[in-house]
Amino acid sequence: MLDIQAFDQINPPARLLMGPGPINADPRVLRAMSSQLIGQYDPAMTEYMNQTMALYRALYKTNNEWTFLIDGTSRAGIEAMLVSAIRPGDKVLVPVFGRFGDLLCEIARRCRAEVHTISVPWGEVFDPQMVEDAIITIKPRALLTVQGDTSTTMLQPLAELGEICRRHDVLFYTDATASFGGNPMEVDAWGLDAVSAGLQKCLGGPSGSSPVTLSDRFADVVRNRKHVEQGIRNATHQDGCDEIIYSNYFDLGMIMDYWGPERLNHHTEATSMLFGARECARIILQEGIDTCIARHKLHGDALLAGIQGMGLKPFGDLKHKMNNVLGVYIPENVHGEQIRQTLLNDFGIEIGTSFGPLHGKIWRIGTMGYNARKDTVLMTLSALEAVLNRFSFKTAQGAALQAAWDVYASAEI
Structure with a gap:
């Protein structure tokens, strides 16, 4: 017999979806x-x-x-x-x-x-x-x-x-x-x-x-x-x-x-x-399609600068990367899934894993749609830096945010 009382109304946990999609809907x-x-x-x-x-x-x-x-x-x-x-x-x-x-x-x-x-x-x-x-x-x-x-x-x-x-x-x-x-x-x-x-x-x-x-x-x-x-x-x-x-x-x-x-x-x-x-x-x-594309590029550039400022290496030919998603090499001696799960459980932030020949080698971080915003980029960089330091990958404290802020400052945001 099905116990209907065990089924509550749908009430998903609060998440900031910063992976390769889906993202938080507007x-x-x-x-x-x-x-x-x-x-x-x-x-x-x-x-x-x-x-x-x-x-x-x-x-x-x-x-x-x-x-x-x-x-x-x-x-x-x-x-x-x-x-x-x-x-x-x-x-x-x-x-x-x-x-x-x-x-x-x-x-x-x-x-x-x-x-x-x-x-x-x-x-x-x-x-x-x-x-x-x-x-x-x-x-x-x-x-x-x-x-x-x-x-x-x-x-x-x-x-x-x-x-x-x-x-x-x-x-x-x-x-x-x-x-x-x-x-x-x-x-x-x-x-x-x-x-x-x-x-x-x-x-x-x-x-x-x-x-x-x-x-x-x-x-x-x-x-x-x-x-x-x-x-x-x-x-x-x-x-x-x-x-x-x-x-x-x-x-x-x-x-x-x-x-x-x-x-x-x-x-x-x-x-x-x-x-x-x-x-x-x-x-x-209403925003303007070209303005929307420029927004995606700006926040993608800020994320990239922050990742590099953190001492992490981006994946692939950066001349041909999408504006809205970035591949990031998982550092040696870092457990990629442990980082992802800690981001999810402690900060409510989701970043992506990878497939095929890149499985276990890179994370994929998205800045797209409603989540292509300055606050989401800075929160993700700050949380990722904190978690990496928690698990013994040392970064120059605050360097990621400073690098991202520099991108925003150059764009007069």
């Missing part, structure tokens, strides 16, 4: 999400959907008509893009510089693509010429990239890749989950065909909604695939089944019909998440 986003529900075809609801599309066009710096939300985490956005565009046997090229490039490979293989990869060591990014050379050799139908990979904290430059893809007639997709809102993203200027993201990092919201944008070229590819109503039940291998989108939930063509003027029923929109996603975009555009 209170304005949480307030928007607490709004009462309305029907999915209520004129007020469809107007909120139209407004959300317009807001994300501005954030993505695009005129793409098809800019909307996928209900689900950022991985739902990735999967919708790939399952809707990739046909069995399609060649795709994935430049892998971290864990999330491997994720793109896995999802593409589930779409039965012929997956080709190029790689660089974790902590580095790709030169555009390396990508073009691989395109010339492989002749892929699509280039699948990650812009910012939180496993390595690196930001892959995209500005030159769009022109390369257009010249070689290659579809160009990027996963911008970790980078969008805190680093430049110029969808139209860079020639991107499709981008997906998530709310839980630089956008300052919770996980659960994925803003996406599709170029007309990418939308045409999706529209030319077969959908359920086009006879999927009777399809055979000799009857064009390679053009069938086998997912219903992630069928972008059907989702486009739902968000478009026809408002054809596909699913019941996640109303509270739409309210939150709309508020994330509204807040950033």
Whole structure:
């Protein structure tokens, strides 16, 4: 027999989330999400959907008509893009510089693509010429990239890749989950065909909604695939089944019909998440997207200066690190998890661990979204310095804060 009295109301502990995401949601986003529900075809609801599309066009710096939300985490956005565009046997090229490039490979293989990869060591990014050379050799139908990979904290430059893809007639997709809102993203200027993201990092919201944008070229590819109503039940291998989108939930063509003027029923929109996603975009555009990116850079620079002032070594090629997350080598003779747990238990501050070849070698500290603030940076540096000294890694007392303050002073903050 279930003892219902043992289940209290949800009351999570107070945490300052300074890892690679998720982060603390902006209170304005949480307030928007607490709004009462309305029907999915209520004129007020469809107007909120139209407004959300317009807001994300501005954030993505695009005129793409098809800019909307996928209900689900950022991985739902990735999967919708790939399952809707990739046909069995399609060649795709994935430049892998971290864990999330491997994720793109896995999802593409589930779409039965012929997956080709190029790689660089974790902590580095790709030169555009390396990508073009691989395109010339492989002749892929699509280039699948990650812009910012939180496993390595690196930001892959995209500005030159769009022109390369257009010249070689290659579809160009990027996963911008970790980078969008805190680093430049110029969808139209860079020639991107499709981008997906998530709310839980630089956008300052919770996980659960994925803003996406599709170029007309990418939308045409999706529209030319077969959908359920086009006879999927009777399809055979000799009857064009390679053009069938086998997912219903992630069928972008059907989702486009739902968000478009026809408002054809596909699913019941996640109303509270739409309210939150709309508020994330509204807040950033009110601040100014370029101002928001500059804010992320300022606080990322202050964190970096403080870490170096503490005598710790940052990870990777700093010329290509994301504004919003920093990798930090764990010093020798320091138990990385002991430091993390003490920060969490004694200060309520969470910093990230690491994956794959970096497991146990670095911490990942984020300054993103609502947490890209001077007070959060200074609190994190102060607490980390105190804990390190507690466990016998000696720092010059106060040097970290002084270095961070110098960055802020130079920016007249």
